Amino acid sequence: MTQPIDTTIYTTITAAIQAEAQRILSGGDVTAVIGYAAARRKGSVQPIVITDATAADKLIFTPASLNNLALYLTKAKKDIPKKGKIGIIVKGCDLKAIIGLIGESQLKREDLYLIGVPCVGVLASAVQPATTLTSETIAPKCTECNAHLPTGCDYVPDVTLPVEPLQAGKYAAEIARLEALTPAERWAYWKEQFAKCIKCYACRQVCPFCFCEQCLCDRNKPQMVESTPRPAGNTAWHIVRAMHLAGRCSGCAECERVCPMDIPLNLLNRKMAQELKELYDYEAGFEVNDKGPLASYEEKDDQSFIK
Ligand code: SF4
Ligand code: SF4
Ligand code: SF4
Structure with missing residues (x-):
């Protein structure tokens, strides 16, 4: 039987990103935070943009947080400088996209507040019935991840990742x-x-x-x-x-x-x-x-x- 992968730290991460989003929105450091929120179907997650500190408790991070939110920065790039600094929740693989987009002059680092999430993996599919992360349900990319812990972010929750994440490749x-x-x-x-x-x-x-x-x-x-x-x-x-x-x-x-x-x-x-x-x-x-x-x-x- 396939053993579940320990994702209990995601609860700690959720609490930490909610507190950080609340802090940066109420302090005026950012005008919006792009993150994940619970979706209508039980266990599923969808992207959300929050602009009010009182909505920070909507933010979550779970194995169903699949989307690469950097996409929303690409689409919004012309408006970001006008509207002010944007906060964004990034997994290590999403951060690589942001780094690439900064390198291609599509984004400016100073316009972003990066909230990095330590990550053991996400589910392969948003529609699969399983909500437990196992070696069977994990996204293939996570089996050969070299960015579990995002670096160079403005804030990363202080958690210890379970040792030896899967590397089946x-x-x-x-x-x-x-x-x-x-x-x-x-x-x-x-x-x-x-x-x-x-x-x-x-x-x-x-x-x-x-x-x-x-x-x-x-x-x-x-x-x-x-x-x-x-x-x-x-x-x-x-x-x-x-x-x-x-x-x-x-x-x-x-x-x-x-x-x-x-x-x-x-x-x-x-x-x-x-x-x-x-x-x-x-x-x-x-x-x-x-x-x-x-x-x-x-x-x-x-x-x-x-x-
Ligand atoms: S895997 Fe590569 S090509 Fe596919 S969406 Fe991500 S960045 Fe684009
Ligand atoms: S069918 Fe798949 S590969 Fe073809 S355009 Fe649509 S998403 Fe892309
Ligand atoms: S384990 Fe790595 S590849 Fe998988 S979602 Fe997390 S950061 Fe991305």
């Missing part, structure tokens, strides 16, 4: 399985996955790094990527998406979570991240103002690949 295992296939078998696997895509673009809408006001893939004069869900256009979309996110993706897995067709999008992201680690010893989301190897160019770079 579900993506790494799946990448290894695919790499053991022949190229033809691997291509057949991805063709089958891409064929399922209905081009709803939920993966793009939920990604904090898809912040372009007009996506290249929506252009029709000239059309860059076929917009209807047909095999050639689907493959083009998935390759454009993976390349555009390479070296930037924080691994939050939100794209994969929201995909209605169960396409393993974060598997592609993780493979790209693995390549960047091997080729450039680079890992996204740990350093601000780091352009990343795919955004840097020097004349002396090896160009043999385009011959």
Whole structure:
């Protein structure tokens, strides 16, 4: 039988973030706090923006706190400086997105008050009936997390994480399985996955790094990527998406979570991240103002690949 993972510290974290949100809102340090609140369905959680200190007790942190809230900063970026400093609850994986967005000049660190949450993991799905976190129900990203304890935040609740969080590496295992296939078998696997895509673009809408006001893939004069869900256009979309996110993706897995067709999008992201680690010893989301190897160019770079 699968043992539950100890998430009792989440109760302590909830009390701590409520107190901190109350303090910074009532003191005028921030104009709003973006966090998680209980949703209508028992055990589920939804994003919330609170602007009043009296509402701080609505904030919670549980294994169902799935959303990467950095998305709301991307969408609100133009209004943040006008409205004042924003507080935001961040898990370690979400913090990587914020660090990336600061590096890409989408956000300013001084406009944010980061409330980091120590995190042993979250559930794989918001709709699964299980509310207990186990090695079966945990999100695959959490099995290979290297950011359980966010660093560089303005406030982090003082709790001790249960030692030895899971490190089973579900993506790494799946990448290894695919790499053991022949190229033809691997291509057949991805063709089958891409064929399922209905081009709803939920993966793009939920990604904090898809912040372009007009996506290249929506252009029709000239059309860059076929917009209807047909095999050639689907493959083009998935390759454009993976390349555009390479070296930037924080691994939050939100794209994969929201995909209605169960396409393993974060598997592609993780493979790209693995390549960047091997080729450039680079890992996204740990350093601000780091352009990343795919955004840097020097004349002396090896160009043999385009011959
Ligand atoms: S990847 Fe790490 S920080 Fe993110 S939800 Fe999982 S355990 Fe928490
Ligand atoms: S591509 Fe997916 S995993 Fe990467 S940052 Fe965007 S939503 Fe998160
Ligand atoms: S969310 Fe899934 S189905 Fe929708 S566009 Fe993205 S990959 Fe395709």
